[in-house]
Each structure stands twice: as structure tokens, then as C-alpha cells.
Amino acid sequence: NASSQIAHRGTSPFTCPALDTSTTCPLPQPKLPHPPNQTPPQHASQQENEQPPPSPPPSSSASEPKPSESPSPWSRGPICRRAGHSEYCAFTHSSFSSGTGISLITTPSRILLLGSQPPLNLTIHSTPESQPPANPQAPPYKDVPIPGKGIGLVATEPIRAGRLVMAATPAVMVDDKAFRGLRKEDLAMLLGQAIVSLPAEHSGRFLNLSADARAADEGQGQLDLVWKIFSTNAFRTPVVGIGAGVEGGEKIEGWEKEMDFQSTFVEVSRLNHACSPNLGYYFDSATLSHRVYAVKDILPGEELTISYVDVLQPSTTRNSLLSKTWSFTCTCPRCMLEPHLLEESNSRSQSILSLRRELDDYSTSASPQKAELLITLYELEGLQVRIYEAYYRAALEWNGVGDSGRAVRYARMCLDKGLLLRGPNRPFVDNMKELVADPTGHWSWRFRLKNAEKEESAGSNGSS
Numbered sequence: 224n225a226s227s228q229i230a231h232r233g234t235s236p237f238t239c240p241a242l243d244t245s246t247t248c249p250l251p252q253p254k255l256p257h258p259p260n261q262t263p264p265q266h267a268s269q270q271e272n273e274q275p276p277p278s279p280p281p282s283s284s285a286s287e288p289k290p291s292e293s294p295s296p297w298s299r300g301p302i303c304r305r306a307g308h309s310e311y312c313a314f315t316h317s318s319f320s321s322g323t324g325i326s327l328i329t330t331p332s333r334i335l336l337l338g339s340q341p342p343l344n345l346t347i348h349s350t351p352e353s354q355p356p357a358n359p360q361a362p363p364y365k366d367v368p369i370p371g372k373g374i375g376l377v378a379t380e381p382i383r384a385g386r387l388v389m390a391a392t393p394a395v396m397v398d399d400k401a402f403r404g405l406r407k408e409d410l411a412m413l414l415g416q417a418i419v420s421l422p423a424e425h426s427g428r429f430l431n432l433s434a435d436a437r438a439a440d441e442g443q444g445q446l447d448l449v450w451k452i453f454s455t456n457a458f459r460t461p462v463v464g465i466g467a468g469v470e471g472g473e474k475i476e477g478w479e480k481e482m483d484f485q486s487t488f489v490e491v492s493r494l495n496h497a498c499s500p501n502l503g504y505y506f507d508s509a510t511l512s513h514r515v516y517a518v519k520d521i522l523p524g525e526e527l528t529i530s531y532v533d534v535l536q537p538s539t540t541r542n543s544l545l546s547k548t549w550s551f552t553c554t555c556p557r558c559m560l561e562p563h564l565l566e567e568s569n570s571r572s573q574s575i576l577s578l579r580r581e582l583d584d585y586s587t588s589a590s591p592q593k594a595e596l597l598i599t600l601y602e603l604e605g606l607q608v609r610i611y612e613a614y615y616r617a618a619l620e621w622n623g624v625g626d627s628g629r630a631v632r633y634a635r636m637c638l639d640k641g642l643l644l645r646g647p648n649r650p651f652v653d654n655m656k657e658l659v660a661d662p663t664g665h666w667s668w669r670f671r672l673k674n675a676e677k678e679e680s681a682g683s684n685g686s687s
């Protein structure tokens with residue numbers, strides 16, 4: 224059966240001295256308390272409005288993938304846990320990513336599907352002795368204590384907008400179904416196995432991440448602490464698996480299945496929040512890496528920040544979510560404006576939301592001037608991290624009134640920023656590329672004018 228393909232490991236949870244406070248292993252540094260079911264830092268900030276993606280949906284009746292013939296680089300923890308019909312186990316690939324290692328909590332059949340395809344099967348790149356680290360250059364930042372925020376990262380050199388600042392693979396990835404379906408104690412137990420099985424440096428850095436202060440202070444136990452470190456620092460990371468299966472009696476090769484995981488990364492997880500951040504990021508399923516880019520020019524000594532919440536929301540909405548989920552109130556410049564300036568900032572945020580709604584209704588005769596205003600509002604709010612969304616709308620609006628020159632210019636600007644902040648495999652990227660290649664053949668060509676004509680003829684029919 225599927226699980227027999229994975230080598231069993233003799234490790235029992237928490238035999239690693241890393242979790243024994245009497246040893247030299249790094250101790251966790253608990254910080255602020257968090258509620259148990261928090262949303263990982265990225266969800267809301269990655270919204271976009273796109274044309275429907277053209278790719279066909281994955282087949283739901285395809286059968287499980289076949290076990291791989293080659294020896295598996297994965298080892299499996301000794302104890303698995305059940306949620307519903309599925310059994311979840313902790314799997315570790317300790318030579319992954321030049322010996323950094325990675326652990327996954329998922330089902331045996333999913334590990335066969337995922338683990339037998341790139342990048343998880345790239346054992347050629349994963350022998351620690353023979354492979355240098357992926358990025359031998361010193362990073363342009365260091366971690367330092369930031370008053371009121373725990374540890375954070377600050378720039379050690381000038382960083383230009385557009386520069387790749389980090390590309391890191393996770394320490395641990397948890398199948399979203401396990402995250403939601405398993406009892407907390409069971410998930411904590413599997414997380415414990417997952418962490419102790421990582422190479423020592425990676426597990427030590429994981430255990431140094433921030434967690435709920437109550438876990439350590441009240442001595443609730445090490446499993447609870449590992450669970451809290453994970454949930455404080457997890458990001459949503461959808462992974463596309465390519466499988467083979469049988470549908471309607473016919474063998475199908477290469478169906479794609481998107482699987483949701485929650486993942487914690489030891490470096491990215493040090494980034495604190497700001498409401499107009501200077502970094503943007505996306506998770507690249509093909510390399511299993513979080514790619515973090517500068518969206519503004521950053522000076523040495525400046526803190527590097529990402530956004531944990533939807534930055535388009537007004538300050539009260541942003542802060543109530545931050546407080547509920549991560550137990551802090553934001554003190555970033557956008558939140559600390561004087562009252563009359565804060566009021567203007569919130570009014571701009573409200574306008575952004577209503578303009579987006581208006582522009583995203585393709586059945587009306589909205590105008591390119593509204594898209595231009597949207598760009599200005601994003602700029603005034605310092606939202607370079609989402610500016611590609613405004614360029615996207617401007618490209619469609621100008622094409623919608625038959626101005627291909629401006630449309631192509633904005634489509635290019637959307638691609639320039641959007642590729643950095645969302646990666647290549649996105650429907651909006653395809654959409655903008657199609658517009659650049661052939662604006663007059665694009666679905667949006669003169670669509671607003673056609674709407675206006677329809678409205679006019681409906682009006683004249685009504686009045687005649």
C-alpha cells in the first residue's frame with residue numbers, strides 16, 4: 224500500500240534535545256499571545272480581480288497516483304493521526320534544498336504524489352556535502368530586536384525596488400485538511416515529529432521563532448509551544464501536484480490538482496507587519512519557495528515589512544484583525560497619522576474599494592479616468608505592493624474605450640510589477656500578455672463603448 228513505500232523512522236516525538244530546555248539547543252522565544260485559529264499572514268492581502276482562468280478544472284474522479292519506483296528520500300514519523308477518512312503523518316526529506324530539510328504533514332498518498340515530482344524529488348541538488356547553499360551571497364538584512372515587535376529584519380544596505388530579497392523553502396508544511404480537521408493535540412504531536420526530524424540547524428531556527436507567550440509562561444508543554452510557533456508564523460501556500468489517474472475507464476496523464484498547505488519559513492517568518500509594506504511576496508509552487516521582493520527603495524537601517532492583512536481596508540478594519548489574530552495594534556506610519564490625515568487616508572481607502580467595485584462591473588460604462596484615479600489613490604496610500612491591480616484595471620479601461628496605446632502601456636506596467644508580486648502562472652498575467660500581443664483582438668477591446676451604445680439604444684427605444 225501507499226504508506227509502505229515510505230521508509231519508517233524510529234524517532235519518537237520529542238526525543239530531540241532541541242525541545243529539552245536542559246540542553247544546548249536554542250530555546251523558543253515566546254512573544255505575543257495568539258488565538259488558536261488565526262489566519263496565516265497572507266490571505267487577505269493577495270486579493271485580486273481577474274478574468275476567469277482558462278485552465279480546465281482538475282478531475283475529481285481520477286484515482287490516486289501510482290507509487291514511485293525509485294527509493295524515496297522521505298522518512299516517516301512513527302505515529303500517524305486520523306481525521307475523518309484520512310490518515311496524516313509527518314514526512315521529512317532531510318537533504319532537501321541543499322540539506323536545509325523540509326517536513327510535510329499530509330497523507331501517504333499525497334506525499335507520493337508531491338514527493339515524486341520537482342522540486343521535492345531533486346535529490347541531485349540536495350546532498351549537503353556536495354552542494355553549496357542556494358544563495359551564497361550575504362543577505363541584505365539582519366535580524367534585530369525591534370521595540371514592541373519582538374525580532375524583525377532591517378536592511379544592511381540600500382535595496383532597490385524590484386530586488387529579490389529572499390527566496391526560502393519552508394521548514395514545515397501542513398496539509399490544510401490536516402490543519403482544519405485534526406484535533407489540536409494530534410496536530411501538535413505530528414508537528415513535534417516534523418520539527419525534531421529536520422536537520423538540527425533548521426529545527427533550532429524554527430524553535431526560535433515567536434509564539435504565544437502563554438505557552439511558555441504557563442508551562443503548557445512543548446507540544447503546545449510547537450503548535451503555537453507554527454500557527455503564529457504560518458502562511459497559506461497552495462501547491463500544484465501533477466498526477467496520473469483514471470477517469471471514465473480512460474488513463475489520464477498530467478492532471479493538475481491544487482492542494483492547500485499552511486507553511487512556516489524560518490526567515491520569512493521574521494518579517495513584521497506594516498500597512499504600506501516595503502516588501503511583497505508570493506509562494507512559488509514549482510520551487511516550493513517564498514519569493515520576497517522589495518516594492519519600494521529601502522535605505523540601510525530601515526525595517527523590512529510585509530502586510531499580514533488586506534491593506535486596502537480602512538485602518539479600523541485592519542487593526543481589529545491584527546489585534547484579534549496577532550494581538551498587536553499597528554504603529555506603522557499609515558496607522559499613526561494625525562487624526563485629520565488619518566481621516567483622509569481612510570477616505571482614500573474607502574474610495575479605492577468603491578472604485579474597484581465599479582470598475583469590476585464589466586456591464587456598465589465605467590471610464591478610464593476612474594482607473595487613473597485608482598492608480599493615484601494606491602500611490603497616495605503607499606500601496607506599491609498592490610499597484611499592479613490598479614494598472615490591470617487601467618489597461619482594461621483604456622482598451623475598453625479603444626485606446627490601445629495607453630492600454631498596452633498599462634498592461635506592460637501591470638506585468639512589470641505583477642510578475643514580481645504574484646509570479647508567472649496567473650490568469651491576470653496571461654490576460655495582460657494577450658492584450659499586449661493583440662489589443663484590438665483582446666476581449667476588452669472597446670467593451671465599454673459597446674456597453675454605452677447598448678445603454679443608449681435601450682434608452683432611445685424606451686423613449687420612442
Ligand SMILES: C[S@@+](CC[C@H](N)C(=O)[O-])C[C@H]1O[C@@H](n2cnc3c(N)ncnc32)[C@H](O)[C@@H]1O
Nearest residue numbers: 255371372373374433492493494495496549551
Ligand atoms: C510572523 S511573527 C514576526 C516576527 C516576530 N516579531 C519575531 O520576533 O519572530 C508575528 C509576530 O510578530 C509581532 N509583530 C509583527 N508585526 C508587528 C507590528 N507591526 N507591531 C507589533 N508587533 C508585531 C507580533 O507579535 C506577531 O504575532
